[in-house]
Amino acid sequence: MKQLAEILLSCCVAASLSGCEKAKQDMYDQPKYKPLSRSELFADGNSSRPLPQGSVPYSQGSFAGTSSGRKGTDDVSEDAAAGSAQNNPYPVTMQLLLRGRQRYQIYCMPCHSAVGDGDGLIARRGFPHPPSYHDDRLRQAPDRHFFDVVTNGYGVMYPYADRVDPSDRWAIIAYIRALQLSQHADVSRLPPDVLERLEATKPGGPR
Numbered sequence: 001m002k003q004l005a006e007i008l009l010s011c012c013v014a015a016s017l018s019g020c021e022k023a024k025q026d027m028y029d030q031p032k033y034k035p036l037s038r039s040e041l042f043a044d045g046n047s048s049r050p051l052p053q054g055s056v057p058y059s060q061g062s063f064a065g066t067s068s069g070r071k072g073t074d075d076v077s078e079d080a081a082a083g084s085a086q087n088n089p090y091p092v093t094m095q096l097l098l099r100g101r102q103r104y105q106i107y108c109m110p111c112h113s114a115v116g117d118g119d120g121l122i123a124r125r126g127f128p129h130p131p132s133y134h135d136d137r138l139r140q141a142p143d144r145h146f147f148d149v150v151t152n153g154y155g156v157m158y159p160y161a162d163r164v165d166p167s168d169r170w171a172i173i174a175y176i177r178a179l180q181l182s183q184h185a186d187v188s189r190l191p192p193d194v195l196e197r198l199e200a201t202k203p204g205g206p207r
């Protein structure tokens with residue numbers, strides 16, 4: 001009987017301790033100051049302290065505000081140049097397209113789909129459907145429109161500025177242009193050997 005009581009007691013202790021553990025892991029209510037919140041600790045009542053004279057910022061550029069600020073210590077001149085360009089400032093090489101495809105598949109495909117028609121898996125599971133990149137309006141939209149959408153978000157789409165740096169935004173845009181071309185190419189501009197292969201796939205065409 002005593003043994004049973006001991007087992008019950010240890011269960012209770014374990015249950016209450018696991019409760020404590022849970023409370024300790026409450027990440028939403030941490031004992032820390034949010035920027036500019038009040039503090040009794042300082043005479044001016046502000047938890048954010050004035051910068052010592054002569055301080056220089058550790059982080060600069062488009063990533064300075066992200067959680068770690070680490071990326072903000074990288075050379076920012078390229079980011080700045082890429083960020084202010086109106087059209088893709090990089091030559092469209094296979095390397096740029098491959099990088100763009102990889103970044104697109106990570107950051108955009110879940111909603112916009114592999115072909116860019118807006119029927120990605122997240123949209124199929126209930127997120128609002130994005131418009132198709134193959135709509136006339138987006139086919140004709142300038143590069144910079146795509147850049148701004150990624151940087152600032154658009155309607156219900158969140159901004160991706162903290163995850164996709166400016167040069168990668170242009171790589172993604174080059175890839176989106178390739179996707180658009182893949183669905184809307186002028187057949188007469190195809191190289192002769194590709195045209196021949198295409199003709200061969202037509203029903204009744206040469207085998």
Ligand code: HEC
Nearest residue numbers: 107108111128129130131146149150154155156157160172
């Ligand atoms: C979580 C889903 C989601 C992801 C991920 C996403 N988008 Fe979107 N995107 C949307 C939705 C939804 C819209 C339509 C927003 C609206 O009209 O309110 C949209 C709209 C757009 C538009 C059209 C804006 C216009 O003029 O109508 C572009 C361009 C675009 N997204 C580019 C991108 C790129 C590039 C990426 C990857 C870096 C990306 N999106 C990632 C959901 C997403």
